[in-house]
Amino acid sequence: MTPKERVIAALNHKEPDMVPTGENMIHQTTATEILGRTVMYTDAFAQLTHCWDGKRDEFVDHCSNVMIDLAKALEHDYIRVPAAPAAKEYKRPKMLGEYDWEDEKGNQFHFNAEIGQQISPHYNTEMTIDDLPDPDEDFKVDPSELDMIKAVVAEMGDTHFIIGRPPVDGSFAYKMTVGIEEYLMRMILDPDFVKKASEVWVNRSIAYINAFFDAGVDAVMTTDDYADNRGLMMGHERFAELILPGLTRQVKAAHDRGGYFIKHTDGSMWDALDDFAEIGVNGWHGIQSSIGMDLKLLKEKYSGKLCFFGGVNVESLIEGTPESVDAEVKYSIENGGPGGGYVLASGNSIEKGTSIENYKAMLAARKKYGVYPLKG
Numbered sequence: 562m563t564p565k566e567r568v569i570a571a572l573n574h575k576e577p578d579m580v581p582t583g584e585n586m587i588h589q590t591t592a593t594e595i596l597g598r599t600v601m602y603t604d605a606f607a608q609l610t611h612c613w614d615g616k617r618d619e620f621v622d623h624c625s626n627v628m629i630d631l632a633k634a635l636e637h638d639y640i641r642v643p644a645a646p647a648a649k650e651y652k653r654p655k656m657l658g659e660y661d662w663e664d665e666k667g668n669q670f671h672f673n674a675e676i677g678q679q680i681s682p683h684y685n686t687e688m689t690i691d692d693l694p695d696p697d698e699d700f701k702v703d704p705s706e707l708d709m710i711k712a713v714v715a716e717m718g719d720t721h722f723i724i725g726r727p728p729v730d731g732s733f734a735y736k737m738t739v740g741i742e743e744y745l746m747r748m749i750l751d752p753d754f755v756k757k758a759s760e761v762w763v764n765r766s767i768a769y770i771n772a773f774f775d776a777g778v779d780a781v782m783t784t785d786d787y788a789d790n791r792g793l794m795m796g797h798e799r800f801a802e803l804i805l806p807g808l809t810r811q812v813k814a815a816h817d818r819g820g821y822f823i824k825h826t827d828g829s830m831w832d833a834l835d836d837f838a839e840i841g842v843n844g845w846h847g848i849q850s851s852i853g854m855d856l857k858l859l860k861e862k863y864s865g866k867l868c869f870f871g872g873v874n875v876e877s878l879i880e881g882t883p884e885s886v887d888a889e890v891k892y893s894i895e896n897g898g899p900g901g902g903y904v905l906a907s908g909n910s911i912e913k914g915t916s917i918e919n920y921k922a923m924l925a926a927r928k929k930y931g932v933y934p935l936k937g
C-alpha cells in the first residue's frame with residue numbers, strides 16, 4: 562500500500578498493511594539533527610525576520626523542502642502542512658527588545674525563543690462585541706498562502722496523505738480576541754461576544770478549508786485546544802453551546818469537499834468525544850495516555866467511530882529510554898490497531914529535547930509490532 566492508502570484505510574476503520582505514522586510538527590532542533598542541515602521551518606521568529614527582510618519566498622521554499630525531506634527520511638505516511646505567509650510587503654516593526662516588538666497599529670508581540678513556534682500578542686482585554694469584524698464580510702484567502710501546500714502536494718500528493726492546517730481555527734477564538742482567561746470569562750458573562758467571535762473566525766477557517774482542498778489536500782486539521790489535564794476548560798455545557806456549533810460547521814465543510822476532518826486538541830477529552838463521534842469528526846489527534854487517555858479504553862468505546870492519532874507520550878520521547886518507548890508503541894498498537902482506526906504518532910508533536918534515539922526506537926517498534934495481521 563502507499564502511505565496515502567494506509568492513512569485512508571485507518572480513517573475508514575479498515576486494516577492497512579501497516580499501522581500508519583506521521584507527526585504534526587518536528588521542532589527545528591530535532592529536524593536539524595535528523596536532516597544534518599540547519600532547519601527553520603517551525604521557527605516562527607525566523608519566518609517573521611525573513612518576511613521583514615524581503616526573503617519570504619526563500620523561507621517558504623525552505624519549509625516546503627524540509628517537510629518533504631523529513632517525510633522521506635522518517636518514512637512518514639502523512640504530512641501536515643500549514644498555510645504559508647502571504648506574499649506581500651512586510652514592514653519591519655519597532656523592536657522593543659530582542660524578541661518583543663510593536664507593529665504599525667500599536668499591537669505588541671512577544672516570541673518565546675524556548676518553544677520556538679510560539680508568538681504571543683498582548684491581548685486587548687477591553688475589546689467589545691462592536692470591535693469584532695462583520696461575520697458576513699467577504700473574506701478571501703490570499704492565493705500565495707497556499708504555496709507550501711501546493712509544493713508538498715506536487716511532490717508527495719500522489720503517494721502521501723496531505724493534511725492542511727488552517728492558520729485560524731475559530732471554534733475557540735481566544736487567540737484572535739481577548740486571550741484565554743478573558744475569553745473563558747466571557748463564555749459565562751458575555752456569550753454573545755463569544756458567539757459572534759466564533760462565527761467570524763469559523764467563517765474564515767472554512768474559507769481556508771475550501772482553499773486547501775482546492776490545492777489538493779486530503780484532509781484538514783484544526784488545532785484549538787479545548788482541554789487541559791483535568792478536562793474541558795470551559796466545561797461541557799459551554800462547550801456544547803459555544804464551541805460545538807462552529808466545529809460542526811468545519812466538519813461539514815471538509816466532508817462537503819469529499820475530504821476528511823481531523824481535530825487536534827490535547828488534554829483530557831473524555832467529555833467531548835461523544836460529540837466528536839456524533840458530528841462526524843474522522844480523526845482525533847492529541848492522545849496523552851499519561852493523563853488517562855488510554856488507547857485501550859478509547860478503542861473499547863469508540864471503535865469504528867473515531868480514528869485515533871497518537872499513543873506515544875511527548876515526555877517519553879524526551880526523558881524515556883528506547884526500551885520504554887518500545888513498550889508504549891507495543892501497547893498502543895496492540896490496543897489501538899485492531900480493525901484499523903489508528904495512526905501512530907506522538908501525543909502532540911516532536912518537541913525540543915526529543916531524543917533521536919528514542920524517536921528511532923518508536924519508528925522501529927512500529928515496524929516490529931504494526932504489520933497487519935497484528936500479532937496478539
